[in-house]
Amino acid sequence: GAVVSQHPSWVICKSGTSVKIECRSLDFQATTMFWYRQFPKQSLMLMATSNEGSKATYEQGVEKDKFLINHASLTLSTLTVTSAHPEDSSFYICSARSGLAGGIRSLTDTQYFGPGTRLTVL
Amino acid sequence: AQSVTQLDSHVSVSEGTPVLLRCNYSSSYSPSLFWYVQHPNKGLQLLLKYTSAATLVKGINGFEAEFKKSETSFHLTKPSAHMSDAAEYFCVVSDTGGATNKLIFGTGTLLAVQP
Numbered sequence: 001g002a003v004v005s006q007h008p009s010w011v012i013c014k015s016g017t018s019v020k021i022e023c024r025s026l027d028f029q030a031t032t033m034f035w036y037r038q039f040p041k042q043s044l045m046l047m048a049t050s051n052e053g054s055k056a057t058y059e060q061g062v063e064k065d066k067f068l069i070n071h072a073s074l075t076l077s078t079l080t081v082t083s084a085h086p087e088d089s090s091f092y093i094c095s096a097r098s099g100l101a102g103g104i105r106s107l108t109d110t111q112y113f114g115p116g117t118r119l120t121v122l
Numbered sequence: 123a124q125s126v127t128q129l130d131s132h133v134s135v136s137e138g139t140p141v142l143l144r145c146n147y148s149s150s151y152s153p154s155l156f157w158y159v160q161h162p163n164k165g166l167q168l169l170l171k172y173t174s175a176a177t178l179v180k181g182i183n184g185f186e187a188e189f190k191k192s193e194t195s196f197h198l199t200k201p202s203a204h205m206s207d208a209a210e211y212f213c214v215v216s217d218t219g220g221a222t223n224k225l226i227f228g229t230g231t232l233l234a235v236q237p
Binding site for chain 2 (some may be wrong): 004006034042043044046049070093095110111112113114115116118
Protein backbone atom coordinates (compact mmCIF):
# COMPACT_ATOMS: atom_id res chain seq x y z
CA GLY A 1 0.00 0.00 0.00
CA ALA A 2 0.89 3.65 -0.22
CA VAL A 3 3.25 4.78 2.51
CA VAL A 4 3.99 8.32 3.57
CA SER A 5 6.76 9.11 6.02
CA GLN A 6 7.50 12.21 8.05
CA HIS A 7 10.72 13.30 9.64
CA PRO A 8 11.28 14.05 12.39
CA SER A 9 8.55 12.36 14.40
CA TRP A 10 9.02 14.88 17.17
CA VAL A 11 11.08 18.00 17.67
CA ILE A 12 11.65 20.44 20.51
CA CYS A 13 13.07 23.85 19.69
CA LYS A 14 13.63 27.23 21.27
CA SER A 15 11.40 30.18 20.55
CA GLY A 16 12.63 32.16 17.55
CA THR A 17 14.29 29.28 15.76
CA SER A 18 13.12 27.61 12.55
CA VAL A 19 12.15 24.00 12.16
CA LYS A 20 11.89 21.96 8.95
CA ILE A 21 9.60 18.97 8.64
CA GLU A 22 9.89 16.55 5.73
CA CYS A 23 7.10 14.55 4.14
CA ARG A 24 7.94 11.77 1.70
CA SER A 25 5.83 9.44 -0.38
CA LEU A 26 7.81 6.21 -0.34
CA ASP A 27 6.23 4.07 -3.03
CA PHE A 28 4.27 6.42 -5.24
CA GLN A 29 4.56 9.79 -6.89
CA ALA A 30 2.58 12.50 -5.21
CA THR A 31 1.68 15.43 -7.40
CA THR A 32 -0.22 16.98 -4.51
CA MET A 33 0.66 17.07 -0.84
CA PHE A 34 -1.31 18.60 1.98
CA TRP A 35 -0.22 19.95 5.33
CA TYR A 36 -2.48 19.85 8.37
CA ARG A 37 -2.13 20.82 11.99
CA GLN A 38 -3.91 19.23 14.88
CA PHE A 39 -4.17 20.77 18.32
CA PRO A 40 -4.71 18.49 21.32
CA LYS A 41 -8.13 16.86 21.34
CA GLN A 42 -9.12 18.70 18.16
CA SER A 43 -9.59 17.79 14.56
CA LEU A 44 -7.21 18.26 11.68
CA MET A 45 -7.18 21.65 10.04
CA LEU A 46 -5.84 22.02 6.52
CA MET A 47 -3.03 24.55 6.37
CA ALA A 48 -2.00 24.41 2.74
CA THR A 49 -2.06 22.44 -0.46
CA SER A 50 1.12 22.02 -2.41
CA ASN A 51 1.50 20.90 -5.99
CA GLU A 52 4.84 19.74 -7.27
CA GLY A 53 6.75 22.50 -8.95
CA SER A 54 4.37 25.31 -8.06
CA LYS A 55 3.64 27.59 -5.13
CA ALA A 56 1.56 26.27 -2.28
CA THR A 57 -2.01 27.41 -1.76
CA TYR A 58 -2.61 28.46 1.82
CA GLU A 59 -5.90 28.31 3.69
CA GLN A 60 -7.36 31.47 5.07
CA GLY A 61 -5.64 32.57 8.24
CA VAL A 62 -2.42 30.64 7.63
CA GLU A 63 0.64 32.88 7.28
CA LYS A 64 2.56 31.86 4.19
CA ASP A 65 5.69 33.67 5.33
CA LYS A 66 5.68 31.80 8.60
CA PHE A 67 4.90 28.35 7.24
CA LEU A 68 7.11 27.88 4.20
CA ILE A 69 6.22 24.97 1.98
CA ASN A 70 8.42 23.53 -0.73
CA HIS A 71 7.35 20.69 -3.00
CA ALA A 72 10.40 20.32 -5.18
CA SER A 73 9.92 16.73 -6.27
CA LEU A 74 7.16 14.19 -6.72
CA THR A 75 8.12 12.42 -3.52
CA LEU A 76 9.13 15.19 -1.14
CA SER A 77 7.47 18.20 0.43
CA THR A 78 8.87 20.22 3.30
CA LEU A 79 7.23 22.52 5.82
CA THR A 80 9.43 25.05 7.55
CA VAL A 81 8.07 26.80 10.61
CA THR A 82 10.02 30.05 10.73
CA SER A 83 10.66 31.98 13.94
CA ALA A 84 8.67 29.45 15.91
CA HIS A 85 6.77 30.52 19.00
CA PRO A 86 5.10 28.46 21.74
CA GLU A 87 1.71 28.92 20.10
CA ASP A 88 3.05 27.05 17.06
CA SER A 89 3.39 23.92 19.19
CA SER A 90 1.15 21.37 17.57
CA PHE A 91 0.96 18.06 15.74
CA TYR A 92 1.74 18.60 12.07
CA ILE A 93 0.52 15.96 9.63
CA CYS A 94 1.11 15.69 5.92
CA SER A 95 -0.77 13.71 3.35
CA ALA A 96 0.00 12.82 -0.22
CA ARG A 97 -2.20 12.05 -3.16
CA SER A 98 -1.13 10.19 -6.25
CA GLY A 99 -1.07 11.95 -9.57
CA LEU A 100 -3.09 11.79 -12.70
CA ALA A 101 -3.57 8.44 -14.41
CA GLY A 102 -3.63 8.66 -18.18
CA GLY A 103 -4.38 12.35 -17.96
CA ILE A 104 -7.67 11.77 -16.19
CA ARG A 105 -8.01 12.62 -12.54
CA SER A 106 -9.60 9.78 -10.70
CA LEU A 107 -12.43 10.83 -8.45
CA THR A 108 -11.43 8.09 -6.08
CA ASP A 109 -7.98 9.57 -5.37
CA THR A 110 -7.16 8.92 -1.77
CA GLN A 111 -4.95 10.94 0.51
CA TYR A 112 -2.40 8.89 2.40
CA PHE A 113 -1.30 10.35 5.68
CA GLY A 114 2.06 10.49 7.33
CA PRO A 115 2.48 9.58 11.01
CA GLY A 116 2.77 13.21 12.04
CA THR A 117 5.41 15.40 13.67
CA ARG A 118 4.93 16.73 17.16
CA LEU A 119 6.48 20.18 17.49
CA THR A 120 7.09 21.69 20.90
CA VAL A 121 8.40 25.25 21.06
CA LEU A 122 9.84 26.29 24.39
CA ALA B 123 -19.51 24.52 1.28
CA GLN B 124 -18.84 21.03 2.50
CA SER B 125 -18.94 20.07 6.16
CA VAL B 126 -19.34 17.06 8.39
CA THR B 127 -20.84 16.78 11.83
CA GLN B 128 -19.91 13.97 14.14
CA LEU B 129 -22.71 13.81 16.62
CA ASP B 130 -20.83 12.18 19.48
CA SER B 131 -17.47 13.29 20.81
CA HIS B 132 -17.17 10.16 22.96
CA VAL B 133 -18.63 6.68 22.57
CA SER B 134 -18.05 3.85 25.01
CA VAL B 135 -18.96 0.23 24.29
CA SER B 136 -18.21 -3.13 25.80
CA GLU B 137 -16.00 -5.57 23.98
CA GLY B 138 -18.09 -7.78 21.70
CA THR B 139 -20.99 -5.34 21.39
CA PRO B 140 -21.90 -3.33 18.27
CA VAL B 141 -20.31 0.00 17.45
CA LEU B 142 -22.16 2.95 15.92
CA LEU B 143 -20.36 6.21 15.21
CA ARG B 144 -22.61 8.83 13.70
CA CYS B 145 -21.78 11.30 10.95
CA ASN B 146 -23.90 13.74 8.98
CA TYR B 147 -22.58 15.66 6.01
CA SER B 148 -23.40 18.74 4.02
CA SER B 149 -22.22 19.07 0.45
CA SER B 150 -23.11 21.06 -2.62
CA TYR B 151 -21.67 18.41 -4.88
CA SER B 152 -21.79 14.65 -5.01
CA PRO B 153 -19.57 13.98 -2.04
CA SER B 154 -16.82 11.52 -1.47
CA LEU B 155 -16.94 10.43 2.15
CA PHE B 156 -14.30 8.74 4.23
CA TRP B 157 -13.74 7.37 7.68
CA TYR B 158 -10.25 7.56 9.11
CA VAL B 159 -8.97 6.13 12.39
CA GLN B 160 -6.17 7.59 14.48
CA HIS B 161 -4.58 5.57 17.23
CA PRO B 162 -2.67 7.46 19.93
CA ASN B 163 0.49 9.08 18.56
CA LYS B 164 -0.06 7.44 15.21
CA GLY B 165 -0.97 8.70 11.77
CA LEU B 166 -4.39 8.45 10.23
CA GLN B 167 -5.42 5.20 8.60
CA LEU B 168 -8.16 4.99 6.01
CA LEU B 169 -10.95 2.66 7.13
CA LEU B 170 -13.24 3.02 4.13
CA LYS B 171 -14.46 5.44 1.49
CA TYR B 172 -17.62 6.14 -0.48
CA THR B 173 -17.32 7.53 -3.98
CA SER B 174 -20.78 7.23 -5.56
CA ALA B 175 -20.64 3.49 -6.15
CA ALA B 176 -22.38 1.08 -3.76
CA THR B 177 -24.05 2.85 -0.86
CA LEU B 178 -22.95 0.20 1.64
CA VAL B 179 -19.21 0.38 1.92
CA LYS B 180 -17.12 -2.28 3.59
CA GLY B 181 -13.80 -1.32 5.07
CA ILE B 182 -10.96 -2.84 6.96
CA ASN B 183 -11.13 -4.49 10.37
CA GLY B 184 -14.82 -5.37 10.00
CA PHE B 185 -16.06 -1.78 9.75
CA GLU B 186 -18.68 -0.66 7.29
CA ALA B 187 -20.66 2.48 6.56
CA GLU B 188 -23.83 3.22 4.68
CA PHE B 189 -24.34 6.33 2.58
CA LYS B 190 -27.91 7.59 2.99
CA LYS B 191 -28.54 10.59 0.77
CA SER B 192 -32.05 11.18 2.13
CA GLU B 193 -30.67 11.48 5.64
CA THR B 194 -27.32 13.03 4.61
CA SER B 195 -25.68 10.47 6.85
CA PHE B 196 -22.66 8.20 6.65
CA HIS B 197 -22.63 6.34 9.95
CA LEU B 198 -19.83 3.89 10.77
CA THR B 199 -20.71 0.50 12.24
CA LYS B 200 -19.07 -2.69 13.37
CA PRO B 201 -20.96 -5.73 14.65
CA SER B 202 -18.59 -6.58 17.45
CA ALA B 203 -16.08 -4.25 19.08
CA HIS B 204 -12.55 -5.34 19.84
CA MET B 205 -10.23 -3.78 22.37
CA SER B 206 -7.91 -2.75 19.55
CA ASP B 207 -10.69 -0.60 18.07
CA ALA B 208 -10.22 1.98 20.82
CA ALA B 209 -9.08 5.10 18.96
CA GLU B 210 -10.22 8.42 17.52
CA TYR B 211 -12.40 8.21 14.44
CA PHE B 212 -12.83 10.99 11.91
CA CYS B 213 -15.58 11.35 9.35
CA VAL B 214 -14.30 13.25 6.32
CA VAL B 215 -15.90 14.76 3.22
CA SER B 216 -14.11 15.61 0.02
CA ASP B 217 -15.20 18.14 -2.51
CA THR B 218 -15.21 16.09 -5.69
CA GLY B 219 -16.38 19.09 -7.65
CA GLY B 220 -13.28 21.07 -6.85
CA ALA B 221 -9.84 20.87 -8.38
CA THR B 222 -7.95 20.02 -5.25
CA ASN B 223 -10.30 17.54 -3.57
CA LYS B 224 -9.74 19.09 -0.19
CA LEU B 225 -10.65 16.98 2.80
CA ILE B 226 -12.88 18.49 5.44
CA PHE B 227 -12.59 16.71 8.78
CA GLY B 228 -15.22 16.24 11.43
CA THR B 229 -14.34 16.95 15.02
CA GLY B 230 -13.74 13.29 15.77
CA THR B 231 -15.30 10.63 17.97
CA LEU B 232 -13.23 8.97 20.65
CA LEU B 233 -14.19 5.32 20.93
CA ALA B 234 -13.53 3.56 24.21
CA VAL B 235 -13.90 -0.20 24.45
CA GLN B 236 -14.46 -1.64 27.88
CA PRO B 237 -13.43 -5.23 28.69
